[in-house]
Amino acid sequence: MSELGKTHHPRTEEVELALSAFARRVLLDAGDVVRMRQLMRSFELHPAGFPVSSLGPGPSLKWIVTGWACEARVLPDSRRQIFSFLLPGDVLLARPAHATRPCTVVALTRLECIDVDQLLSSATEGPRARLADAMATATDINEERKFEHIVRLGQHSAAERVVHLMLDLRDRLAEVGLVRGDTFRLPLTQEHLADALGLSVVHVNRTLRALRTKGLLEIRFGGVTLLHRQQLASIAGRVQAPP
Amino acid sequence: MSELGKTHHPRTEEVELALSAFARRVLLDAGDVVRMRQLMRSFELHPAGFPVSSLGPGPSLKWIVTGWACEARVLPDSRRQIFSFLLPGDVLLARPAHATRPCTVVALTRLECIDVDQLLSSATEGPRARLADAMATATDINEERKFEHIVRLGQHSAAERVVHLMLDLRDRLAEVGLVRGDTFRLPLTQEHLADALGLSVVHVNRTLRALRTKGLLEIRFGGVTLLHRQQLASIAGRVQAPP
């Protein structure tokens, strides 16, 4: 059962980052932003390592303000497949507990999020439609990422998968202002990467070492720095060399 | 551009199979069925090998009466990833041509389908709600299959992937009465299988040969027969022997 709280005080800076990214995406005016900031004082807090499930009988959308989560499924033989990582600014679909059908959402870090239904119902008339729209778009993007992920798993080598994922995470974090230079927090163990990318932990490690050796990225202390974005992009297969 | 036709006469038997499967799923009464049969006289015909795109500016749902399709994306280096196979009874999301963003739907055989919007608008009040519900459910199932596919690609060996897919196809075709014994049509080349399962054509071939040699299935003439469903299921699920 997820521990909910309305009182914990989030790190103001991160909330402000999320808010301003949100204001940009949804085109909020100054007044809207003030009201949103008010709304964001009450949020759900989910502890790291626990499933994020909906309280009601049906599924519910949550908008992530702070923290990371993932969608995953554990197979009968205890292997685990991670379907996606969910970052601040993303929307996650929390299903009722016990509904393990498609996948389970699990908090990877302490997770602060806002119930989308509540958000919409307490928003003022003006931004409500744009908010609803943004939430729908976010959900679509989640689906689209599934396609990307299938391509990664089906067509890419280990190095390509790792790099492709890192670039994806970078771009998404950059949109919410969580990238400085090309450095960002990465609260994932190599086992998480392995489970997401369909590789063994050992091979993820070797792959990272190879990239590090080539001076393409640095990973340390739960953080990454991408060193040659251009070159990394070409490894990930995103760019075709002109023929 | 897909060739549309309202005149071609589908094979009555297959249409009746689709209709009765549909009636079962949506709980149509005899009168509904008669009206549906009327509706199904006019359908869109898409030739094999061509993209199935929506005619209007937005995406549109089509209900497949006859034939196979797939969702796929071609990568810049000409590799191809197939995301899903779509069978009679399934619903496909046709996007406007030029919208290659997430994926493209391609007809693998001659494809007869009905536009869902038209279907709903011409249905009588009684079944309309149940129809809409069935279409929404079908769409959800499509999404759920993406998760299954990710698991296949991320966690399964070549043999497991092949068997898992075959069992999936069998179950889905069985629901619309297209399986006799454990034999069904399979209008896929080994290259299609390879592109879907993230394997090389050569290795798909070898994997099939191994399964054939073990007497687990037969593939010939665009058709398959599964011989030991039980045993195949245990291969696909990596059921562990008790230690």
Add this chain to the structure above:
DNA sequence: CGCGATTTTGAGCCATGTCAATCGGAGTGG
């Protein structure tokens, strides 16, 4: 300082990919 979790490394094996050639059936033109 000791413990559990994670990262790192090495050695060796096996699955899968690549390259290249052959084979078989279906269609096509003569």
Add this chain to the structure above:
DNA sequence: CCACTCCGATTGACATGGCTCAAAATCGCG
């Protein structure tokens, strides 16, 4: 009916990426 061609299926030889097992090193933390 034959020669030709094309596409897909098949096979062999060989290279290699990624896995497994096992152990060491390192880190985070009490």
